[in-house]
Amino acid sequence: MRILPIASGKGGVGKSLLASNISLALGQAGQRVILIDLDLGASNIHQVLGLARANKGIGTFLADKNAELESVIMDTEYENLRVIPGDTEIPGLANIQTPQKNRLLRGIRKLDADFVVLDLGAGSSFNTIDFFLASHQGVVVTSPTLTSTLNAYLFLKNVIFRIITTSFTKKSPASLHLEALKSDGASLQRLYIPKLLEKLKKADPKGYENFEKKLETFKPLLALNLLDNPKDVEKGEKIQRSCKEYLGIDMEHLGVIYRDSMQDIALRSRLPIIRYKPMAVISQAIYRMADKLIQKSDIDDSGLDITSTEESFQTAELEAEVDFAGRLEEIQNLLRTGALSQGDLLETIKTQHYEIDGLRKENFLLKSKLLKASQEGFSI
Ligand SMILES: Nc1ncnc2c1ncn2[C@@H]1O[C@H](COP(=O)(O)OP(=O)(O)OP(=O)(O)O)[C@@H](O)[C@H]1O
Ligand SMILES: [Mg+2]
Secondary structure, three states: OEEEEEEOOOOOOOHHHHHHHHHHHHHHOOOOEEEEEEOOOOOOHHHHHOOOOOOOOHHHHHHOOOOOHHHHOEEOOOOOEEEEOOOOOOOOHHHOOHHHHHHHHHHHHHOOOOEEEEEEOOOOOHHHHHHHOOOOOOEEEEOOOHHHHHHHHHHHHHHHHHHHHOOOOOOOHHHHHHHHHHOOHHHHHHOOHHHHHHHHHHHOHHHHHHHHHHHHOOOOEEEEEEEOOHHHHHHHHHHHHHHHHHHOOOOEEEEEEEOOOHHHHHHHOOOOHHHHOOOOHHHHHHHHHHHHHHHHHHHHHHOOOOOOHHHHHHHHHHHHHHHHHHHHHHHHHHHHHOOOOHHHHHHHHHHHHHHHHHHHHHHHHHHHHHHHHHHHHHHO
16 A cells, blocks of 8 residues: 655645546546545545535544544445545644544545545644654656745755654754754754754764664655746756755656646536546656556565656656647637637737737847856956
8 A cells, every 4th residue: 555645845736636647647547546635624635526515534543542433434436435524623633633644544444445545734743744754755846936836845954854854763962953053943943954954964973873874765756836937947946856866865756747727617617637638748747647547556565666766757747748748739729619719719829929028028128148257267
């Protein structure tokens, strides 16, 4: 059984959309899936999947000490997909006490399924991080905006800090140093992880070895959502590089998804997008992710994962270009059927021209700077 936590630093970047549609796609591919809505206080998986409001869920399980997690699983009309609904009565996962969190984690690990997908709330709360770490390969979702990518990076920084703190024995000098850091939120934000690791290695080589072993198997997956053009992929590559350089994390690319207004219509029709329009580029992107995940679970079993993370990000560029071409085709179809008026299209093209103009100017400026720099270089 594979646990697939889906997290993000910033809210509203498409975790629930991905969690529910990937679960559906995995189910359609014959995998037995249980999707758990762990965005307590703001759970909405039943809406995204168009299910009736449930009368049991995580809240029922947490309220009854003797309940088994199996008892709150709900069947759905979808192939191979069962759901554990969240709870809007519980004020957020952050407020669950450690013993309850551990009971929930134990319950999840015992579930009988091929994939258990966890839709987590946004942010870096302690409990969210622990659910994310229930797997070596959780998914971090981000959009290409600066706040979203920055928050994805900060989320992973918090995750690394959590891995570090669990690697050193309690009351050891290294652990006491970490405790002091933890109590000072501001310095934790500014913390430069490579420097901290250097210090900890000196103070406690054994604990450091522990940490390295844990980090070796930790390969989170990055999903880039709400793309507008192929260039947006660079934002994903940037996170990947920063994570490698500053956090020592090897991220892998899971997939890219364009912003698609069809999702709004699907949501209003209370249908998940891959059910509403399975052939749309957005749906195909989700199927592609599900395929990768299935392949991965095979590879992990035989311990033969040889794709390098660099390679996986080159795939990202290719996917973004292919999907972009697909979206142009979709627009042509919309024009043909009259769903999109010539006026709408003209407006879009005008805005894009404006943006292209801006980019051209920037490009020209950079080129002339480069030329100047190289001429100065030659004259030396
Ligand atoms: N690729 C996309 N194209 C168009 N709309 C999208 C896309 N991805 C997500 N959305 C829309 O953006 C909104 C936020 O998505 P979603 O609820 O899945 O995000 P979330 O990360 O789960 O948010 P929260 O942090 O609040 O739980 C929804 O209205 C969803 O339909
Ligand atoms: Mg959500």
